[in-house]
Amino acid sequence: MRLGSTRARRRRRALAQPFPEAWRDLLRRRWALWPALTDDERQRLEPLVQVFIADKRWEGSRRFAVTEEMQVLIAAQACLLVLEMDHDPYHGIGTIIVHPSTIVLHGPRATGTAGVMADGPYPILGQAHHRGPVLISWDAAVAGARHPERGHNIVFHEFAHKLDMLDGTVDGTPPLSDTATLQRWVDVCTREYHALRAGLGGPLLSDYAATNPGEFFAVATEVFFTRPVELREDKPMLYGVLAAFYRQEPAARVA
């Protein structure tokens, strides 16, 4: 009970403050998509960013100190995904852990091929744990914010995983509003996923999207928000189901 009320108070306190001009300035300088948003979108994104920053526990890996700049740039990109969603889909996320650069994991892991495990050092740029923290490499977050044309964005990627996990499974299908929407989602994504696995997916989605359906959704989300015009042209049906889920038309933002 106490925890809940402390959390609510923290969120209220964050919203009582005006959005700092320094944060706006930082977003203008470091996030290429920020100027492409409409005034209305930016105005609605700002309070989400304030709440996100106040609501989460921020940790640096080892002696790496998390700065306000890191919080703002990560929070803004994470919140863009949920800008048009009704209640806070990130409510269950407690902690964001920021690493300076590539994170090297050790120990056994699944490879994406059923039953095949791999060992040895494994470099990653981020990770989203089910009911756990989100890990982000700051280097990668900066590069993704600056260069949307490259089609990679680790923040979009990891937070898409978090949306996927909302229904308890990481299967590339986030919670959808009704059976018809779900059926269309499954039809479109399954077809695209199998095309990718067969090497027929085209260059827009990286090979990593063919790892498993969960990675497919995370990579498709990256491309949807960073290279929307190309995605709409190349894979209109995939663009369509993502636009319906996120309730956004990022292709319309690109003049």
Ligand SMILES: [Zn+2]
């Ligand atoms: Zn992933």
